[in-house]
Amino acid sequence: MRLSKLFRVADSEKKVIECLACPRRCRIPEGSHGFCGVRWNFGGRLYLAVYGLAIAVAIDPIEKKPLYHYNPGSAVLxxxxxxxxxxxxxxQNWDISQRRMVAGWRLDPELVVKLAEAYGAHGVTYTYNEPVVFIDYAYDIGILARKRGLFNTMVTNGYMSDETLDLVKQFVNAATVDIKGNGDDEFLQKFSAVPRGHFEYVLQAMVEMKRSGIFVEVTDLVVPRYGDDLEKCRKLMRWIVENLGPETPVHFLRFxxxxxxxxxxxxxVETLEKHARVAKEExxxxxxxxxxxxHELENTYCPNCGELVIRRFGFEILEWRLDEQFRCPKCGYRINIGGKLYPTYRxxxxxxxxxxxxxxxxHIPESKLRELAERSQH
Structure with a gap:
């Protein structure tokens, strides 16, 4: 439990506050929580109830995020x-992300970083659920991790406020922005409970992250029947080229x-391949x-000559054919890689x-949360 800075008082008499973490800007009555279920109003102040409570921790290849072009071959906590x-x-992580409950392993930021170091991780990734909901916790971990020589990445839906973006820019090195159904408004409203027109905030966040020097890769979950329209895919790819640049890696994920x-x-698979062709055409x-x-499109190919330069299977790198400057062995084109290749890729x-x-x-019951909030002020 920790007091959050990301709120403003909406009604001082009734102690109603407005959470500033994401564009929903939930107006939260005293004694209740926002849409996410973990940001609570007690006494007219906003508390992150899951601060220091990690529901899931593991060591993963960075390619699992997926980040193929940032510190390839590295391991992350x-x-x-x-x-x-x-x-x-x-x-697919509904048992974590959709739990509107306060539970987890007690892990303060110092212990998180110590575990990353002890298990040989090169960085910390905020993932599995949406990091925006625990941004106060992620920020404290991230600042400490950077001081200890670890990098920070996040897997996010990109649905974040300017206030959260300001925090993200202070500690995140790379981000996977996880788009669903080509970012179609109707799809997101129906299947993700995203307010109509709010995908625009995701686009703005991607531009701002890119502008601030965060390495951005984009995923698009292609959902059969509902989120697999090729013209909507084309529109999204065109936007990426015009606003993030053609060197931005794009992953089409199988539902x-x-x-x-x-x-x-x-x-x-044929549907995914059609999406991939559209992306290349754009x-x-x-x-x-x-x-x-x-699949052959797990591999990286030189965009200049078509040479296979990184061969993968799943999350593993099987063959690395680039030099130290990440240049194609055939034509010398520099592949867009952030960071470095880690020898642990094998x-x-x-x-x-x-x-x-x-x-x-x-597992902290709701009846105990107010007491914890009051105690956290001392």
């Missing part, structure tokens, strides 16, 4: 809390039935297909972190 700014009916959409089949240099292990970068050895798991 992935961390999440409960809660989310969206309510995707197809969410798998889950949560409230188990009746929808997996995305046909000028995207690095186009990938995700969640299809062994090793297994998954690791289980036995948190029970370091801390305890707690």
């Amino acid at each position: 992935s961390i999440a809390t409960t809660g989310c700014t969206w309510a995707c009916k197809y969410c 798998h039935p889950d949560y409230k959409m188990i009746d929808v089949p997996p995305t046909p 000028g995207i240099h690095y186009v990938y297909i995700g969640n299809v292990p062994g 090793s297994d970068r998954f690791a289980y972190v036995p948190l029970e050895l370091y801390t305890e798991f707690v």
Whole structure:
């Protein structure tokens, strides 16, 4: 539990506050929480109830995020809390993101960074649920991690306020912006509970992150029947080329039935390939297909001559053919890579972190939250 700075008083008499973390700007009555379920109003002040409570922690390859072009071959400590700014009916992490409860392993920022160091991680990634809901916690971890020589990345839906963006720019090095259904307004409203017209905030956030020096990769979850329109894909790809640049990596992700959409089949590979062709036609240099292990579009090809320069299978790099300046061995074109290649790319970068050895798991009932909020002020 920690007091958040991201709020303003909306009604001092009734102690109603407005949360500033995301563009919903929830007006939260005293004793209640916002849409995410983890940002609470007690006494006319906003508290992040899951501060210091990680619901999931693991060591992952950075390619799992997916970040193919930032510090390839590195390992990251992935961390999440409960809660989310969206309510995707197809969410594969719904048991984490859609829990409107305060629970997790007690992990203060210092312990998070120590675990990252102890398990050989090169960076910390805020992922599995939406990092915007726990931005106060992520910020404190991130600033400490940077001081200790670790990089920071996030997997985000990009739905963040200017106030949150100001924090993100202070500690995040790279971000995967996870778009769904080509960013179509109707799709997002129906299947993710995103207010109509609010995808514009995601676009603005991507531009601002890119402008501030954050390395950006984009994913697009292609959902059969509902979010697989090629013309909408073309519109999004054109926007990316014009606003983020053709060197921005784009990943088309295969949908798998889950949560409230188990009746929808997996995305046909042919549909993903059609999306990839559209992206290339619009000028995207690095186009990938995700969640299809062994597909040729897991690999990186030189956009100048077409030479295969990085061969992958799943999250693993099988072959690296670039020089130290990331140049194509055939034509010398410099591939857009941020950071460096880590020698651990040939090793297994998954690791289980036995948190029970370091801390305890707690589930805090709503009846106890006010008491914790009052205690956190002292």
